[in-house]
Amino acid sequence: MRVAVIPNFKASGSGESLGGVCAALEKLGAEVLLPAETQQFPSEETDEIIAASDVVVALGGDGTIIHTAKRAAACNRAVLGVNCGHLGFMAGLEADELEHLSALIDGKYSVEERMLLRVQVLRDGGEARAYLALNEAVVSRGSFSRMIELEVYSGGEPVVRYCADGVIIAAPTGSTAYSLSAGGPIIDPRVDCLLMTPVCPHSLYARSYIFSAGARLSVRPLLEERETYLTVDGEEGTALHPGEEVHISRADTVVRLIKIKSGDFYDILNQKLMDRRRPAGKGETE
Numbered sequence: 001m002r003v004a005v006i007p008n009f010k011a012s013g014s015g016e017s018l019g020g021v022c023a024a025l026e027k028l029g030a031e032v033l034l035p036a037e038t039q040q041f042p043s044e045e046t047d048e049i050i051a052a053s054d055v056v057v058a059l060g061g062d063g064t065i066i067h068t069a070k071r072a073a074a075c076n077r078a079v080l081g082v083n084c085g086h087l088g089f090m091a092g093l094e095a096d097e098l099e100h101l102s103a104l105i106d107g108k109y110s111v112e113e114r115m116l117l118r119v120q121v122l123r124d125g126g127e128a129r130a131y132l133a134l135n136e137a138v139v140s141r142g143s144f145s146r147m148i149e150l151e152v153y154s155g156g157e158p159v160v161r162y163c164a165d166g167v168i169i170a171a172p173t174g175s176t177a178y179s180l181s182a183g184g185p186i187i188d189p190r191v192d193c194l195l196m197t198p199v200c201p202h203s204l205y206a207r208s209y210i211f212s213a214g215a216r217l218s219v220r221p222l223l224e225e226r227e228t229y230l231t232v233d234g235e236e237g238t239a240l241h242p243g244e245e246v247h248i249s250r251a252d253t254v255v256r257l258i259k260i261k262s263g264d265f266y267d268i269l270n271q272k273l274m275d276r277r278r279p280a281g282k283g284e285t286e
Contacts, residue, residue: 001105004033004053004077006068008041011060013084017095018059021082024098025057028105041067051075055104055258059095061085062177066134066233069255070116073132078111080104080258089176089269092258100260109260115171115192115213116251119232122218123244131232134255135174137248139219139240140166140199142227147202149222154215161222164201169194169217169248173255176269178234184208188265194248213250220245 003025007014022032033053035045041064050056050072056079058068065081069090072079082098083091092109093100103109117133131137141148150167152159170179175187175195184197185208192213198206211217221228224242231237240246 001030001055002033002053003030003104004049004056006035006046006049006056006058006064008058008060008064008067009037010041011064011084013095014059014064017082017084020095020098021057021059021101024101025105028102030105047071047074050077053077055080057082057104059084062087062090063233063235065090067235069114069257070132070134070233073116073253073255076256078256078258080109080260090173090257092260097261103260104258109258112189112257112259114173114189114255114257116253116255117169117171117194118249118251119169119230120247121230121238121240121244122247123241128244129238131236132251132253133174133232133248134171135177135233136168136170136179137246138166138168138178138199138231139221139246140229140231142229142239144227146226147200148226148228151220151222152196153218153220154211156218159196159209159217160206162198162201162206163203164198164206166199167219168197168199169219170197171195179208185210186269190265192250194250216247216249218245218247 007018009015025032033049056072056077058065058081069079081091082093084095119131119137120127121129147163150162168179172187172189179197182197182199194211196209228240
């Protein structure tokens with residue numbers, strides 16, 4: 001089996017775990033494909049290595065796993081996340097559980113498919129830019145502390161108008177990310193839907209909306225003199241120019257995440273959130 005090991009050397013603990021992961025995989029008879037060490041993530045080699053592999057192991061936190069999984073989705077490769085960060089909602093193993101890698105080589109694992117969002121910036125009816133989101137797309141205000149006004153449509157029909165710091169359109173996976181911090185509901189990642197949560201709305205009654213997986217949403221900034229930005233999965237984005245709007249719908253591809261250990265989503269969720277509440281001990285950072 002050819003295993004692509006994709007570390008994020010900027011992520012705390014990733015570099016320290018790399019040697020142990022590679023050694024464990026090679027001991028199990030796997031051929032390890034590894035990009036050259038670099039502080040750039042992902043490096044230019046990443047896509048080639050993923051395409052040449054049978055399965056992918058991502059080392060880092062949730063951001064690393066999300067980015068790697070989206071790139072692997074283009075090649076229909078499944079990804080095992082090894083958590084070297086803090087929360088690790090997306091991870092299948094923790095960095096101190098490498099003895100379970102034998103299940104990866106023996107094929108004793110399950111694969112969970114996660115819905116992706118296609119995020120398009122449109123201008124004059126044509127596509128200006130496009131992205132894939134596993135967590136969320138956020139349309140938000142710029143650097144000045146001024147609210148923006150947004151209209152949200154579903155299938156061309158008006159849904160709601162917000163005066164707020166922004167709005168989050170999330171996939172089910174993203175319900176435990178930024179949307180949760182903004183007061184949105186937790187959604188089982190096996191449920192296909194789109195979730196919309198306003199960020200600091202100037203209203204007593206603004207709530208989250210849940211749309212069907214087939215919904216086609218559009219977000220239109222109304223105040224052209226206000227800075228407005230689109231951010232996708234917290235890792236890439238762009239300023240929105242006057243006349244541009246953001247369209248979000250279900251993508252044609254899915255992310256495939258490898259699960260080795262048994263465990264209910266809600267058990268894992270509660271454990272991770274309780275760990276987050278635990279005070280940092282000596283030598284730990286929050």
